[in-house]
Amino acid sequence: MWVSWLMMLLSLWPVASSDAKPGCQEKCGNVSVPYPFGILEPSCAMNKHFFLNCTSNDESHPELLFGNMPISDISELEGTFTVGIHAAFNCYDKKGIETNSSSRWRITLGSGPFMISNTRNIFTAIGCDTSARVINFEFTYGATCLSLCTEYVEMSDANPCSGSGCCQTSIPKGLKSLRYSLSTYYNYTNVSDFNLCGFAFLADKRSLKISDWPLSRTPKDGKDAADVVIEWVVENKTCEQAKANTSAYACGANADCTYPESGQGYRCSCNDGFEGNPYLKEGCQDKDECKVEGKKPCQEGTCENTIGNYKCRCPIGKYGDGKIGCKGVGIITIISGN
Template sequence: MLLLVGAITGAAANPDVKDGCQEKCGDVSVPYPFGIGEQRCAMNDNFFLKCNSTDDGQQLLWFRENMPARNISLRNGTFTVDIGTSFNCYDKSGQKSQFSDQSITLGSGPFTFSDSRNIFTAVGCDSLALLTNENVTFGAACLSFCTTNGTMSKNNSCSGSGCCQTSIPRGPQLKPRNAKRLWANASSYACGMNTNCSYSDNGQGYRCSCKEGFVGNPYLEPGCQDIDECKDPETYPCQGKCRNTNGDYECKCSLGMRGDGKTGCQGFAITTIIAGKCPSHFSSIPVVAIACFDCFQSYIFSTQRTS
């Protein structure tokens, strides 16, 4: 299940966490504004998570006490968690023998279920599945059935027989806040230097992201740092002379060639090889081999005439 991280209302040197704070819980990275271990490691209570050890020595990251966390993505503004499965089982007489209804509480923080990244799925024959909020003001439902010769799906795919899928609705939206006003108030604006600010997909608050050509944690000081593209030619190709700039890089083709050095240069490069010095009565400045060739030729002709 994917949760959307919505409103961010404050800001915080490690690129991912505050100094002295734990970076991972088990296999899950915990970037700021989230934090574990100490309260100061998170932006506020909404982003403070628990990292507990299991009996076999493994560490599990928990969201809201009962949902194990699997991944946190600042770029996508998502928090992936595991939730239990609701089920109803019936015996041969048609009586309900086992059942489990799941109730999920996200709390008052800036989290809501992602309507674009989650799929509500029901598996079973002649099954009606419902997903609603506590006040039943919005929800989702789907009905699955089996044909006479139909078979139920036994994997994650849904063929339409013995299962059904539908999207989930957006949760209640808050009124958008003016990000420009928040930027003017440094105490309440969370985005650092070289970042972009955009409203979240679900309408709750805003998100911070690094501008193109910059990398780092947009919520931590000193913000996002410039990428030196010249040090990574596999990702940022350059067939000429590379020069790093703030947020970008320049690539000029070599002397004698033309085109865009980032995509490819055409022509023949001129290699400047220092061959030596011409005689003093011609020039005392080092010149390239081609220039000196003409110079030597003139010198030979002149000596022949004088002899």
């Protein structure tokens, strides 16, 4: 008897929806892996480009990798994922002799539908005798960032990098590769009392804290990595081209084709009034606007959910649209005393 009650209770218990393909593992360590990405089995990803490596020497701490770059976050809503990429650096002693250097670094995204986000990332150099160069492999883009100073500069998140102790330059959209390198004019001998190392790196503007990169900083055993945001699309086709091939069209039910800011390829997004993973076959589910936490959907009246929308029914005696307010005086109840 108690088994029947237990089964009934379990059937009523709310089940969290998964953004992974049905039957596929949802997480690698602490990182959620939403479809079109997949791990462990190639069939769990939309195609080979979205199949990621979940591996570790320690089974209790698996790591999600894109190539050899660790992934810390994937967003199917924004069409991005975040990877950790090391900074280039060079260090000298007070006599100007190089003591530690990894002055060249590169990023390559391969042939998949991925690109380095130009809106989220910025190229940054730290140092008082530092020249940093950044180019792409195809030699269609290049820039130099020069950071100089003659006295100690406090690295502050409130002040922009202006070229004194820190400099920054933007990157164009659509890049699939970058390589950056460092050089110095006087081997830091003129500023050796407070600055012996220079750094150059690409970083996500949202997470970058310049205060974490003081002029006194030295390399930290391979831990000098910054978050870099990679944009992705389903494939490099227009929405019209994608919809023409229904068997390969990536958007599920109650979802539609959209274009990213980069203007390259297409993504999918839920239609208004729906939520979920737009890339799954079952697509997006109806959103109950009446139960959105912290939001009052009706200006007045009672909220009633509908498929893809909601209604606000005015109180008895009033009329109009309760979303913006009802008209009339309603029912007035008079209570007479003895």
